[in-house]
Amino acid sequence: MKTFRNILLLLLLFCGSTLYLPAAGPLKKPLHFVPSDSVIVWGGDRSDIRATALAASPSLKCRETTLSPADMAQAKHTIKSWEKDILPELNPLGGLGEAYDDSRVLELSKMLTLGGKLFLLTADAQYMNVVERASLNALLHMLRPGDMNFEKHTAAQALINASGMFYAYDDEGVFVNLYVNSSTHIKTDHHDLVIDQLTSMPHEPRVKLRISGLSKGQHPLKVALRIPDWAMGGLPKEMPFLLEGVPAHMPTIYVNGREETYQMENGYLVIRRKWNSGDEIFFDFPFSTTALRPSRNGKAKGTALTLQRGPLVYGFRQPATDCILPEGQHFKEQEEPSEEGHSIVAATCHNADGSQVLLKAEPVMDGTEYLWLKCEK
Numbered sequence: 001m002k003t004f005r006n007i008l009l010l011l012l013l014f015c016g017s018t019l020y021l022p023a024a025g026p027l028k029k030p031l032h033f034v035p036s037d038s039v040i041v042w043g044g045d046r047s048d049i050r051a052t053a054l055a056a057s058p059s060l061k062c063r064e065t066t067l068s069p070a071d072m073a074q075a076k077h078t079i080k081s082w083e084k085d086i087l088p089e090l091n092p093l094g095g096l097g098e099a100y101d102d103s104r105v106l107e108l109s110k111m112l113t114l115g116g117k118l119f120l121l122t123a124d125a126q127y128m129n130v131v132e133r134a135s136l137n138a139l140l141h142m143l144r145p146g147d148m149n150f151e152k153h154t155a156a157q158a159l160i161n162a163s164g165m166f167y168a169y170d171d172e173g174v175f176v177n178l179y180v181n182s183s184t185h186i187k188t189d190h191h192d193l194v195i196d197q198l199t200s201m202p203h204e205p206r207v208k209l210r211i212s213g214l215s216k217g218q219h220p221l222k223v224a225l226r227i228p229d230w231a232m233g234g235l236p237k238e239m240p241f242l243l244e245g246v247p248a249h250m251p252t253i254y255v256n257g258r259e260e261t262y263q264m265e266n267g268y269l270v271i272r273r274k275w276n277s278g279d280e281i282f283f284d285f286p287f288s289t290t291a292l293r294p295s296r297n298g299k300a301k302g303t304a305l306t307l308q309r310g311p312l313v314y315g316f317r318q319p320a321t322d323c324i325l326p327e328g329q330h331f332k333e334q335e336e337p338s339e340e341g342h343s344i345v346a347a348t349c350h351n352a353d354g355s356q357v358l359l360k361a362e363p364v365m366d367g368t369e370y371l372w373l374k375c376e377k
Contacts (some may be wrong), residue, residue, distance in 0.1 A: 030072065031120045031175065036062040036164035039184040043273045045208040045341065046143075046365055047202050048180065049135050053159035056143050060157055062164040065116035075121045082118060086111060087238035092292045092306055092313050092371065093141065093364055094134030099371050102142050102151040108134060109158035116165050119177075125152045125267025126236060128177045129229045130167065135162045135178075136202055140365035167195070173222030175268065179207055191221060192254060200312045203342060205287035211279045218274035223281065227251070230308060231285045232267070237298035243308065244291040244300070251283040285310065289331045289345050291375070304372045307331055307345060307361050314361035315368030323359050325377040331361060340366045349373065 033053050036050075046052045052059060089367050091099040096107050112131055119127040139162075142155035166182060168175040171190050179201035185194050194213035200206045209223075233246035242252045253260045253269065256279055271281070289309045293300040306326070307314040314331075331345040346360040362368055 013161060021174060024151075027121060027123055027170075029170065030067055031123055031168045031170050031312075032115070033120065033165055034169060034184055034186055035064060036166075038186070039163070039166050039182055040087040041163065041166075041180055041182045043181055044138055047136060049140065050163040051157045052140060053145055053156040053163070054108070056148065056156040057153055060160045062160045063113075063157075064164050065113055065120070065161065067120055069340070071117055075118075077334075078114070079118060079122070083236070083238050084115070086114075087236055088240055089240055090130070090241075091138075092241050092308070092321075093104055093138040094132075094136075095138035099138075099326065100141070100369060102155075105139075105151045105154045105158070107143060108138065109154055109161070113160055115271060116161075119169070121164075121264055123170075123175070123224075123268070125226045126229070128226055129221070129267070131162055131165060132178055132215060132311050133230060133313075135159055136311050137364050141367065144365075144367040170222075170231065173224065175224040175226070176209065177226050185213065191219075193221070201285075205310065206224040207281075207283055207285070209281040209283075211275050212277045214275065214277040219278055220273070221275050223271045223275075225253075225271075225281075225283075227264070227267055227269050228285070229267075230311060230313060237295075240295060240300060241292050242295040242300060244293055244305075245288070246286070246290050249286060251285055254282045256280055257282075266306060289314075289333070301374075303374045305375050306371045306373070309363075311334075312342075312363045312365065313363045313371075315363055315369040316373070317368055319370050320349075320359060320372075321351045322372040323373045324352075325349050325359075325375045334360070338362045338366055342366060346359065346367075 041048060041050050043051055089096045091097065093099050096104045112134055115127040115130050139155045139159050143152055166178045166179060166180060168183050169186055169188055174186060174195065179199045181197060181199055183194065183196045192213065193211055198208045198212040230243060230246060235242055253262055260271055287310050289307055291305045293305050294302050294309050325347060329347050331347040334344045336345050342363050344360050344362055346358050348356055349359045351357055
């Protein structure tokens with residue numbers, strides 16, 4: 001209940017407080033999300049968060065995330081409260097409290113709205129990293145097949161709201177926040193363009209973006225691509241878990257088949273150049289199965305671990321807390337996919353009685369119910 005009160009307090013500060021504090025966001029001029037009705041999305045499975053939410057509740061509408069003057073006035077305080085009160089409560093799925101606990105979905109929904117607001121104020125990728133983690137893991141798991149109830153309806157609404165955060169813009173250009181097959185028309189006082197995104201995310205690492213709709217000639221434009229925490233190797237130390245074995249290299253970015261230079265800014269890979277209609281951006285994320293470990297102050301504690309592959313957290317169909325992953329053993333992708341058509345990873349583990357078992361893990365969004373196993377060291 002303490003966390004719930006903290007989140008409500010933060011939302012009140014953002015949405016209704018008349019207490020004035022000096023404008024505190026690091027950006028002199030905040031960002032804006034591209035409205036959800038300007039984004040067409042298509043997909044083929046449950047990782048299409050908009051389609052999955054509408055399949056659960058077809059009448060839902062996106063509640064667009066925007067900023068008020070009070071939001072900007074309270075920014076510094078809210079950023080500190082996010083770090084102190086919210087990040088320590090996150091679980092590996094991006095939910096609050098215990099993993100697989102659907103009872104706190106209303107808090108989670110409010111938290112994601114808050115994260116969206118903080119992103120608009122700061123252009124910091126850490127907030128969209130949380131939106132991605134929660135959407136593709138905690139919320140999709142809540143929408144597993146079954147009768148509709150309050151928790152599922154709230155999860156579906158949160159996913160629809162998250163679909164309004166796919167893209168953002170400022171006076172310089174465009175931010176690509178979430179990787180999903182989509183086409184968006186972005187028209188502002190400074191730019192008028194279309195971005196088509198073709199990707200195999202969240203299951204495979206490939207992303208291709210095509211820019212079109214520009215008037216004749218070259219146009220100076222910033223394109224900012226979010227590099228997720230699972231691809232950069234770092235989670236905020238305030239989180240009670242950490243990633244091990246994340247690749248330490250950045251993706252190589254190609255524009256029209258040639259390697260492109262870029263800058264890193266607050267977790268975004270930023271390309272500044274003059275663009276023509278038809279220009280294409282292509283890259284692959286570092287993609288591997290990594291370990292998620294409970295932690296304190298950024299250091300692993302205990303012997304428990306679970307798995308993450310790209311943005312997807314993996315779990316087990318049966319309890320695995322008595323299984324031990326021997327030192328040097330790694331989970332590897334299997335040739336046969338799951339019933340849902342998604343990648344399965346497996347490793348040979350030891351049972352408590354010393355016998356061996358091939359332990360298989362599947363994406364949490366497919367309905368797994370168990371998260372943790374033990375590692376030998």
